[in-house]
Protein backbone atom coordinates (compact mmCIF):
# COMPACT_ATOMS: atom_id res chain seq x y z
CA UNK A 1 0.00 0.00 0.00
CA UNK A 2 2.98 2.31 0.48
CA UNK A 3 4.46 1.58 -2.93
CA UNK A 4 4.70 4.42 -5.39
CA UNK A 5 1.97 4.12 -8.04
CA UNK A 6 3.14 3.06 -11.47
CA UNK A 7 2.37 5.06 -14.58
CA UNK A 8 1.86 2.81 -17.61
CA UNK A 9 0.87 4.46 -20.90
CA UNK A 10 0.22 3.48 -24.48
CA UNK A 11 0.02 5.31 -27.78
CA UNK A 12 -2.39 3.67 -30.21
CA UNK A 13 -3.88 4.74 -33.51
CA UNK A 14 -7.61 4.76 -34.31
CA UNK A 15 -7.44 1.17 -35.59
CA UNK A 16 -6.18 -0.01 -32.20
CA UNK A 17 -2.64 -0.64 -33.37
CA UNK A 18 -0.26 0.05 -30.50
CA UNK A 19 2.48 2.40 -31.65
CA UNK A 20 4.34 2.63 -28.33
CA UNK A 21 3.94 1.62 -24.70
CA UNK A 22 5.86 2.21 -21.53
CA UNK A 23 5.71 1.68 -17.78
CA UNK A 24 8.00 2.81 -15.01
CA UNK A 25 8.28 -0.65 -13.38
CA UNK A 26 11.38 -2.79 -13.97
CA UNK A 27 9.75 -4.91 -16.68
CA UNK A 28 8.21 -1.83 -18.24
CA UNK A 29 11.62 -0.51 -19.17
CA UNK A 30 11.53 -3.14 -21.93
CA UNK A 31 7.91 -2.19 -22.70
CA UNK A 32 6.54 -5.68 -21.98
CA UNK A 33 5.06 -5.61 -18.49
CA UNK A 34 1.68 -6.79 -17.24
CA UNK A 35 0.68 -3.24 -16.28
CA UNK A 36 0.62 -2.20 -19.93
CA UNK A 37 -1.32 -5.40 -20.69
CA UNK A 38 -3.84 -4.59 -17.96
CA UNK A 39 -4.18 -1.04 -19.30
CA UNK A 40 -4.91 -2.39 -22.79
CA UNK A 41 -7.54 -4.80 -21.39
CA UNK A 42 -9.15 -1.89 -19.52
CA UNK A 43 -9.24 0.30 -22.63
CA UNK A 44 -10.72 -2.57 -24.65
CA UNK A 45 -13.42 -3.18 -22.01
CA UNK A 46 -14.36 0.50 -21.88
CA UNK A 47 -14.53 0.65 -25.68
CA UNK A 48 -16.74 -2.46 -25.77
CA UNK A 49 -19.10 -1.03 -23.13
CA UNK A 50 -19.32 2.33 -24.89
CA UNK A 51 -20.09 0.59 -28.19
CA UNK A 52 -23.05 -1.25 -26.64
CA UNK A 53 -24.82 1.95 -25.70
CA UNK A 54 -27.72 2.77 -27.97
CA UNK A 55 -29.56 6.01 -28.42
CA UNK A 56 -33.25 5.62 -27.57
Ligand SMILES: [Zn+2]
Nearest residue numbers: 023025033035
Ligand atom coordinates in the same frame (compact mmCIF):
# COMPACT_ATOMS: atom_id res chain seq x y z
ZN1 LIG B 1 4.76 -2.09 -15.48
